Amino acid sequence: MFFSYFKDLVGREVTVELKNDLAIRGTLHSVDQYLNIKLENTRVVDQDKYPHMHRISLVNVSMVIHGLAFAK
Template sequence: MVHLCSKLCFFATALNPFEFFLFRIISCVLQLFFSYFKELVGKEVTVELKNDLAIRGTLHSVDQYLNIKLENTRVVDQVKYPHMLSVRNCFIRGSVVRYVQLPPDGVDIEILHDATRREARGS
């Protein structure tokens, strides 16, 4: 995430103090989610898009923009989206994701608490 922040530093200098504060908060939240999703690579997740399409598959990769690549995909509602039945791998732009449903065994609460504390301290 450091490289994302460094790319946006020029943009951030044009912001007023309040906008810059919001920018820093959003950057920290993105970094927290990015770090967490990297730990889920290889696990099955369900991604619900803003257009109500839900796709279940194995998380292959995620980047700093929270773009997601899924493998072995299948559509949750096959009746509503029959044209998606043949899709086996997909790339999902982070800005169109509404929710990501995580596997129950993939949630380590202690790691999330530690990461949240570190972000709150600013380290």
Template sequence: MLFYSYFATKIGNKIEIELKNDLVIRGILLSVDTFLNFKLTDIEKIDAKRGWEMGLGDLKTCSIRGSCVKFARIGYEIDDLKRLEEASRYRAGKSFK
């Protein structure tokens, strides 16, 4: 739930998602659920030769299954990063007690 709450605060921001098959999709985050399934709109670019070959060139909106995601990059602010680090430390310390 930690990462879900982080991404839920980033709805409406640009995000770059790299899939396990090395396909990189950039767009605006529309929604995210607890399984980290993402829904993007305004897809700008898909990096990977086979992405265009698979017919993904004119994609406007897409849903990405969370189990296929390798990385999710989003523009971050220092305050958000500090809060995320503190929350992960708190949860890690809580699990060891």
């Protein structure tokens, strides 16, 4: 159920909120059946809070997601 939902979002811009409150926005590149996701063209939502993360461009997330939202 969740896998097919996330699979439909591939290619769209999403925001991933991790358990440590770090929010990352980027294009959903891929998702697997374990809900591990890969984001491209990423940026940290609150760059003032996480200045050391300002140069990330590709992120792999392994089910430590707290929330997910997508751009309208």
